Amino acid sequence: MARRIDTSTPDRELTGLLHARGLRVTPQRLVINRLLRARDAHLTAEQLHAATTRDLPGTSLPTVYATLDLFVELGLVRRLRAGSTAVLYDSRTTAHHHAVCRLCGAVHDLDLPLTGETPPDVDGFTVERVDVTVEGVCAACRRA
Amino acid sequence: MARRIDTSTPDRELTGLLHARGLRVTPQRLVINRLLRARDAHLTAEQLHAATTRDLPGTSLPTVYATLDLFVELGLVRRLRAGSTAVLYDSRTTAHHHAVCRLCGAVHDLDLPLTGETPPDVDGFTVERVDVTVEGVCAACRRA
């Protein structure tokens, strides 16, 4: 079965979350949310801005940042610091980890359950999430 | 027994590595190396610059960056992207992981062996290192 991009589900989810908080449903928020969910990718704010501008010309970069901050708050996306200096935004919120290529900086998803267990709290530090990043060389760079 | 800061060992290690590569032993390199090894901390380039300037006034920030790049090459320190936007440099090169406080951004060492096993290569991706970052709230912030 062909996999089509379903915009109505992300739209409804976002609308629900925004209304529950008394926040507004704006075209920018809808479009950015759709972009994040359409591709299972790790996007920079810059890339999202470029993509958003295609659907909604005139959208500003600060708005993209503000929207991303909000989405992180809402639990819709995850911030990811890997490889490059830029922050990446990941729409997959289910537990999964990342493989970063040391040479080209590409970030791939790792579906291996690397850490089966959540570690216990240590020294009064309350653990909320575990991020595993694997560094190495991707298949494409290995060939070159 | 009191633990004093031993500069001669780091100095000798660095000198050996530099000579082996035909590189120069400069005061800046010695001082920055000592600073990194003296404290088991996670320091930003800015913090290292400030500390270096105390011992060696006039040292420039670009020199600190160049030196850190070299040290990463030599395997003396590890780059660490955690919490804040700034890159941290960690002098502990033995396998260990990090706990980042979501609120204050502090980075603590985690000595728990979270991942006993190195994961196998996946999809042609050659794994070289595994970084585990635990996110949560530190003891100090929890009280506040």
Add this chain to the structure above:
DNA sequence: CTGGATGCAAACTCTTTGCATGCAT
């Protein structure tokens, strides 16, 4: 001596802030 390391200034990337305008509710 000589080439590699440093210092300085400037540029560059990524991100945040302040304020006036505009639109969702």
Add this chain to the structure above:
DNA sequence: ATGCATGCAAAGAGTTTGCATCCAG
């Protein structure tokens, strides 16, 4: 109508680059 969201410009952090000078080998 109300006030939150947006757009714009500008500032701010962190890092890199280019070039002249200098010093470790």
